[in-house]
Amino acid sequence: MNTPLVEIEHLRVGYRNASGEMIHVLRDVSLDVSMGESIGIVGESGCGKSTLALAFMGYLRRGSERIAGTVRFDGRDLFALDDKALTRLRGGQIAVIPQNAGQALTPTLRIGAQIAEALALHTTLSPKAVSSRVVELLMQVRLPTPEVLARRYPHELSGGQQQRVAIAMAIASQPSLLVLDEPTTGLDVTTQAAILDLLAGLQREMGVAMICVSHDIGMIARLSQRVAVLYGGEIAEMGETQALLRKPLHPYTRGLLAAIPTIHDTAIPRGISGHPPIFTDYSVGCAFAPRCAHADETCRDVSPALDLHRSDDVRQVRCHHFASLLEKTPPPPLNRVPSVPPGEQHSPLLELVDVSMRYGHDGIVEVIRRRMSNEASDRPMTVQAVGFSVHRGETVALVGESGSGKSTIVRAISGLMRPLAGGIAFAGKPLAGSIDQRPQEVRRAIQIIFQNPDASLNPRHTVADILAQPLRLYFRLNERECRQRAAALLERVRLNTAYLTRYPAQLSGGEKQRVAIARAFAAEPDLVLCDEITSALDVSVQAAILELLVDLQRERGTAYIVIAHDLAVVRALADRVAVLKGGRICEIDSVDEVYAPPYHPYTEQLLASVLQLPAHAANGAGYALPTYTISPSR
Amino acid sequence: MPRPYGSGPGEHMLKLALQRVILAVFTLAMVAVVVFATTELLPGDVCTAFLGRDARDVERLERCREERGLNRPAVERFGEWAGGLLSGDLGTSVIRDRPIADVIGSRLRNTFVLGIAAAVVGIPLAVGLGVLIAIKRDTALDVTISSTALFAMTLPDFVTATVLVFIFSFVLGWFPAVTLINVNAPIAELLPNIILPIMVLTFVMVAHIMRLVRTSTIEVLASDYVQMARLKGVPFRQIVWRHVLPNAMLPAINIVALTLGWLLGGTTIIESIFNYPGIGTLLLNAISDRDLPLVQSLALLMALIYIGLNLIADLLTLALNPRLRTLRA
Numbered sequence: 001m002n003t004p005l006v007e008i009e010h011l012r013v014g015y016r017n018a019s020g021e022m023i024h025v026l027r028d029v030s031l032d033v034s035m036g037e038s039i040g041i042v043g044e045s046g047c048g049k050s051t052l053a054l055a056f057m058g059y060l061r062r063g064s065e066r067i068a069g070t071v072r073f074d075g076r077d078l079f080a081l082d083d084k085a086l087t088r089l090r091g092g093q094i095a096v097i098p099q100n101a102g103q104a105l106t107p108t109l110r111i112g113a114q115i116a117e118a119l120a121l122h123t124t125l126s127p128k129a130v131s132s133r134v135v136e137l138l139m140q141v142r143l144p145t146p147e148v149l150a151r152r153y154p155h156e157l158s159g160g161q162q163q164r165v166a167i168a169m170a171i172a173s174q175p176s177l178l179v180l181d182e183p184t185t186g187l188d189v190t191t192q193a194a195i196l197d198l199l200a201g202l203q204r205e206m207g208v209a210m211i212c213v214s215h216d217i218g219m220i221a222r223l224s225q226r227v228a229v230l231y232g233g234e235i236a237e238m239g240e241t242q243a244l245l246r247k248p249l250h251p252y253t254r255g256l257l258a259a260i261p262t263i264h265d266t267a268i269p270r271g272i273s274g275h276p277p278i279f280t281d282y283s284v285g286c287a288f289a290p291r292c293a294h295a296d297e298t299c300r301d302v303s304p305a306l307d308l309h310r311s312d313d314v315r316q317v318r319c320h321h322f323a324s325l326l327e328k329t330p331p332p333p334l335n336r337v338p339s340v341p342p343g344e345q346h347s348p349l350l351e352l353v354d355v356s357m358r359y360g361h362d363g364i365v366e367v368i369r370r371r372m373s374n375e376a377s378d379r380p381m382t383v384q385a386v387g388f389s390v391h392r393g394e395t396v397a398l399v400g401e402s403g404s405g406k407s408t409i410v411r412a413i414s415g416l417m418r419p420l421a422g423g424i425a426f427a428g429k430p431l432a433g434s435i436d437q438r439p440q441e442v443r444r445a446i447q448i449i450f451q452n453p454d455a456s457l458n459p460r461h462t463v464a465d466i467l468a469q470p471l472r473l474y475f476r477l478n479e480r481e482c483r484q485r486a487a488a489l490l491e492r493v494r495l496n497t498a499y500l501t502r503y504p505a506q507l508s509g510g511e512k513q514r515v516a517i518a519r520a521f522a523a524e525p526d527l528v529l530c531d532e533i534t535s536a537l538d539v540s541v542q543a544a545i546l547e548l549l550v551d552l553q554r555e556r557g558t559a560y561i562v563i564a565h566d567l568a569v570v571r572a573l574a575d576r577v578a579v580l581k582g583g584r585i586c587e588i589d590s591v592d593e594v595y596a597p598p599y600h601p602y603t604e605q606l607l608a609s610v611l612q613l614p615a616h617a618a619n620g621a622g623y624a625l626p627t628y629t630i631s632p633s634r
Numbered sequence: 635m636p637r638p639y640g641s642g643p644g645e646h647m648l649k650l651a652l653q654r655v656i657l658a659v660f661t662l663a664m665v666a667v668v669v670f671a672t673t674e675l676l677p678g679d680v681c682t683a684f685l686g687r688d689a690r691d692v693e694r695l696e697r698c699r700e701e702r703g704l705n706r707p708a709v710e711r712f713g714e715w716a717g718g719l720l721s722g723d724l725g726t727s728v729i730r731d732r733p734i735a736d737v738i739g740s741r742l743r744n745t746f747v748l749g750i751a752a753a754v755v756g757i758p759l760a761v762g763l764g765v766l767i768a769i770k771r772d773t774a775l776d777v778t779i780s781s782t783a784l785f786a787m788t789l790p791d792f793v794t795a796t797v798l799v800f801i802f803s804f805v806l807g808w809f810p811a812v813t814l815i816n817v818n819a820p821i822a823e824l825l826p827n828i829i830l831p832i833m834v835l836t837f838v839m840v841a842h843i844m845r846l847v848r849t850s851t852i853e854v855l856a857s858d859y860v861q862m863a864r865l866k867g868v869p870f871r872q873i874v875w876r877h878v879l880p881n882a883m884l885p886a887i888n889i890v891a892l893t894l895g896w897l898l899g900g901t902t903i904i905e906s907i908f909n910y911p912g913i914g915t916l917l918l919n920a921i922s923d924r925d926l927p928l929v930q931s932l933a934l935l936m937a938l939i940y941i942g943l944n945l946i947a948d949l950l951t952l953a954l955n956p957r958l959r960t961l962r963a
Contacts, residue, residue: 054865057865059864059865062856083870086867087867087868087869088867089867090864090865090866090867091865091866091867091868092867095865095866096862096865096866098858098861098862098865099858100858103857103858103859104858104859104861104862105859105862106859106862106863106876106877106881107859107881107955107956107957108880108881108954108955108956109876109877109880117866117868117872117876118866118867121866121867121868121869122867153956153957155956155957156956166862169866366649
């Protein structure tokens, strides 16, 4: 066997927290990457994925330090190299494709200049050759009109185009190792599929080794031959991708796979409760033990080693009991029953009729010009003549690519933005366009939960303050009643009442979203608008949030309008689905109709872009080999 | 798929620029109204000032007002004044009995010589130091420079001026303590006289700009695109010049413009400490002489300089920040 391209040996990375204690982010990671091989690294956030990805480039974030271990690239220890040698290597033989290309491109430099910079640093091309190579590279990542694009600034490109530019920049120097850090997060499903297609193609053509870090197992399955499941800064399980997905051995891997919703199944997946631990110098036992249903004394006291397990494939597993666990079947996924069959209701709770909306204001000059020439604004409509209804206890999902008008419709219903034309009726009465003109009772009845709880929860308020706000506003409760109700609300979202005195910054992402949900339900609403509320969360946390939403709906008969780009989430949650394109509804029907043939052509295109692990199988049935349909590149 | 823009980037830029210019002209017009109205509200007028003690003679006062048309309604006189301004006629100084344009002319030049010289020294120094201490943040160097600058900023400018005059004029005898040259002296003769004022001005202005640049540089250094540049193998010096500086400068442009406005609008206190023949000292003299037409003109001129520089700053921000240039309204 030839020598590996990268050898990571017993790597430990950590940082000191405010009280000077060493927090271990990577704990004894060993990993080899051969030439041309593609390895995936999966895990929840906080497991050390990104730290490991950056370590492949000999890079540590500010404040982090290497405690022990080596990273060898081509035989050279990256942490022993001086700045000059590292600078030559980075972007040269090792290149990175960043998580969010929109933020990773310098805003004040043209696209062409940024790619040319990489070429000038790592190749010996003449300035003239550089500019023609820039155009070639942009063509290679299948961008249209590369000469024009090279003159553009990053913000003038769409998210997918920015990601392609980042890829062009990474492959400019023909590296032998590409590090991909969540390369498709934040992109539309269709764009995501096209980017993955491009990456897979490039790997085939260039024979480059790839390290692909992602929380999206579907993506890893598409790109990687081997996969490492990272948990608590250690490799929990590692093996050949398809064998591992077919037959996961570690309880964490099994939990993670079971948490992924699928577009073939209306069941709510099971989440993993709890969150990744934080390790100090004194931590002992299995990292997963606190969250593992099968943990015993041994697990809590003795750290398991990464054992080699040979059956159908060569697998490494870090678990004391994996062999005996294989026989046990986890609880089956939950089936969701609509609380009130929509057919039995006469009038809808909410009805939109021909709603049209548009963004933006014209500047002074523009307004004067139009006044004088008496013409209407030509800014395009974001939402055009959209109409649908929602019944009590029903969940309607809005799906579509970004720019399809999903969020704009929700803004109209919530009263944050006034429709230009059309009308909205709520509980049989017309709904005022602006929230300021709506009676208190209506404001209470319609609540909204936002995508990012970091931005929607006031960081200076405790959880108790946050929950007391709607209670005081809508029900005029006094201090003591507020406390009691807030505690009861926390219990309903499965949070301990000890959380009442905490601030948002002291909560994990999933916990924050639970508080945001509790705040919406404090108003005892009839309709809750959910704008991508699980898209910032890990799958394991997402599953638990979905379960919570369904439970709350069953208890209270609340109606939901759900926006989600993840079609599998929609399948699990929705009764009816409206597919939007360019501000119009192109299909609206029950979830089973929309997800079954015959498809509407656009819906089919969306569904085809979903990266799916087809048969669901953490319950022991095993995963079928992933099959993919990738839409033609766009 | 390229984003659909209503118009090409160039056209959009022109539209934005035009909007800013219209706003600037409007602001200036408002300032003219306010300046005129304020002098109107003050007790006394040109004639009481001009006649001095003689103004107690009601007949003479009335005759003077008649001659200068002061008995006409204020709106009419404002119209005449504004009309004169538009055609470039600033009016006549009553006390000095000369066209105001002549009185201001050389002094404006002198103020500009001092202001521009101070800006050329102070602004690059402030930006350079800001970037430097951002890179070396929380080191002894950062703490020393930051606290020195803060100290210099907190000291009143007349104190700084006095201390510097004491050191450089009295003890060392390097530069003159006061300017003793003619208003119309050639620029070359001005130069030795402005070194001390420049030092004082630099002391006062560096801290503001430096602290702002430091903050924005730290922010930019922590950005994804700087990390990307490092992972791309760009040498640190090049990262600072190409990736950090243009982005870190954006928030500083407006404060730089305000500082320039302050410098070019006549730094009244410093000019008068050094007896420097600029518009700042002229304004002080005009006020004590109750030369109201001159005060009006100077107030308007200073407003014009401020507004003009802010307009330039706005346009510069548009030019340097591609995001503003093409972002949809």
